[in-house]
Amino acid sequence: MAYNFASDPMHRIYFRYAYREAEKSRHREAQCASVLVDHSKGMIACCNNDEIFPGVYEHSEKRTLYKAINAGFHPSGLTLYTTFGCFPDCAKSIVQLNLRRVIVHKQFYDQTPDSWKRLAEVGEKILVAFGVQYLMWY
Numbered sequence: 001m002a003y004n005f006a007s008d009p010m011h012r013i014y015f016r017y018a019y020r021e022a023e024k025s026r027h028r029e030a031q032c033a034s035v036l037v038d039h040s041k042g043m044i045a046c047c048n049n050d051e052i053f054p055g056v057y058e059h060s061e062k063r064t065l066y067k068a069i070n071a072g073f074h075p076s077g078l079t080l081y082t083t084f085g086c087f088p089d090c091a092k093s094i095v096q097l098n099l100r101r102v103i104v105h106k107q108f109y110d111q112t113p114d115s116w117k118r119l120a121e122v123g124e125k126i127l128v129a130f131g132v133q134y135l136m137w138y
Helices: 010-022 060-070 088-096 106-110 114-129
Strands: 033-038 042-048 051-053 079-082 101-105 133-137
Touching: 010 033, 010 042, 010 079, 010 101, 033 060, 042 060, 060 079, 060 088, 088 114, 101 106, 106 133, 114 133
Parallel strands: 079 101, 101 133
Antiparallel strands: 033 042, 033 079
């Protein structure tokens, strides 16, 4: 049987890490998190969308990428799992850092406000336009 990335059982495990991390966020409107993965080495970094300065929050995607880079990893070719879709600013960072895939958890995405979904749809268009594989995982 051929390997099917869309049904990889590791998706569930990486999203468990993401949701544990998301629970730690002090953001009142949305507790999100992202996990950066090298499929040959495992999890590289995981962050939520917490405060970086009182009242100032950074999106989990960027915090995760920064954490990996600061630890000496370059995210080129890696996969980013995120509990919610990427907004345009994060999508541009993902493209510039040459990530291979972004995987979004559909269940969380479906529960978010439409105004946020519209931003995530723009982010998805940016990612796809630049060749980043985008998977909405159930």
